[in-house]
Amino acid sequence: MVKERVTVIDIAHAAGVSKSTVSLVLQGSSLVNEATRAKVNAAIRDLGYVYNRGAANLRQSKSKIIGIVVNDLTNSFFAELAVGVDAVVQSAGFVQFLANTGEKIERQREVVASMREHGVSGLIISPARGTEAADLAPLVESGIPVVLVVRDIAGANVSSLISDNHAGAVAAVRHLIERGHQRIAFLGGFSDTAVFEARMRGYRDALVEAGMPVSESLIIGSAPSRAGGVTAVEQAMMLADRPTAALCFNDAVAFGVCDGLRARRLEPGADFAVIGFDDVIEAKTAVPALTTVSVDPQGMGQRAAELLLKQIKAGKAEPEAIVGSVRLVVRQSCGAAVERKREALA
């Protein structure tokens, strides 16, 4: 017959005390008087109770949780970012909990408070649209290490890791100009975000640098999603003087632009040049393969996790502001491959 495992309740019965008192004795608490302690210890010996210190330590341990808060889980950029973070925190013995704000500041407040309440070791946040330094102040004051990714917030006084959005946009537009495009649109994205502002500035600077006019009608905002891209390109193609190429706010918008072009019987990469921004996994496998400014989402997640772990280990660290370099990855959607083929045939 198998001997049943002795529990804390058995000890409590035998010693004539409460379960809580037994727990306090097991934890070595000074709140229990000597006589009671002796009674409990005698019962433990008599019943052959084995105290599972490992399990107890786990229960009492400081959480080994890294929180990640993203603003749009349906954009695969953020899923890839989270997968990158996960790879690093996992190796370091942490578990990652993710929360999605859907761009809502109120929800962000709730999920951040909840993660604090549950004692996360550190937080990686891609802040919701419109987040201000004051919104993060309670978190920063609590001393929990924080790394902002994707979107920086002026005056937040925490570490941040963003991409060189300006340089990426300049490289993309220069490439389109070199391919001979004269009417280049900037499609998609919410115009009130810092990321939009930086990419837009790069777009303008590259046009100005080439002595080309900047036409406000060619700058068409939209939700930074595939559906937004469809809407933006539809609007662009209704212009009297249509564009022949577009730098898109992100890859999701670029895929939507390709969809919208096909719906008009135009082939992206042949009839219209499309460049995205991010380099999500799908960019490589899509047909035509998407030319895009690579910010390497998984790599960005890994770097953000490393930055956060460094801070967690160091206790309190000085905030670092890192601007990750980007590179233009030329594939087929910008028509470069088509042109290279023509050159080869000539």
Next chain:
Amino acid sequence: MVKERVTVIDIAHAAGVSKSTVSLVLQGSSLVNEATRAKVNAAIRDLGYVYNRGAANLRQSKSKIIGIVVNDLTNSFFAELAVGVDAVVQSAGFVQFLANTGEKIERQREVVASMREHGVSGLIISPARGTEAADLAPLVESGIPVVLVVRDIAGANVSSLISDNHAGAVAAVRHLIERGHQRIAFLGGFSDTAVFEARMRGYRDALVEAGMPVSESLIIGSAPSRAGGVTAVEQAMMLADRPTAALCFNDAVAFGVCDGLRARRLEPGADFAVIGFDDVIEAKTAVPALTTVSVDPQGMGQRAAELLLKQIKAGKAEPEAIVGSVRLVVRQSCGAAVERKREALA
């Protein structure tokens, strides 16, 4: 001059006891003897300490967290599922924490343990490939309400919400047969999962029902991803007797199949019929729009969340096994629209 806030430490000093003893008195614990309790209460009165019961309740409260554990965050199906769950738990005043297992059982064990440790109110789990009832036993025994989604596990003794995968596959293959296809492939997916088994069985049953042969060479597994779809269709197109249509394991595979077809200069929907499974957001906007068996990922997340909340409110509830109905959404990738156009022209 502003009066400084009196803290528990001040009370402890004044009463000559430890901070823990003060906390126990504040909590009304029976572990403190009467004399000590009287001393502490006197100090509380003398110093004018205001006990912030709201904050204390929050600290002690059962967590208002719903955990969701998914097996592949890079598949937008799971992102949409999580967004559906979030909408419901948010309305009910809960916060959702998500963890990704990447199909690893060991990681699943860690994240589930971590969520338990942090006292989640309930868990929604899409179990990693190969999970057995025994893997979930410690969780089930802990009494935390659990709902399995997408993949059920025999003998797990918890509630589950899956889709009618068999009926969906039958409907899709019947549709392809009605369109005149004789060589229909089943592409993608890991063959050792219950979802694959059910969809595959529906595929076979529809062929047998129509008196058509089942050719093992037309059943080609792969990772259930876009890249997997590209690989699977490449293999299919190398067969001597090529298929003209395919039911794909899921939408991600179907998009990959479309990519692979285009790479061979075949137009999905015109030269080859493609049907997916899931109905992710992108299915509607893709060109050609994807014909697919809709399991309504966001709706599925909502229903799973409602099922879980019902259990949380009821305390301990009997497990329910729900099989959600699915429907074939005919769009363009199966060629039906093309054919309808031909009929209109005739």
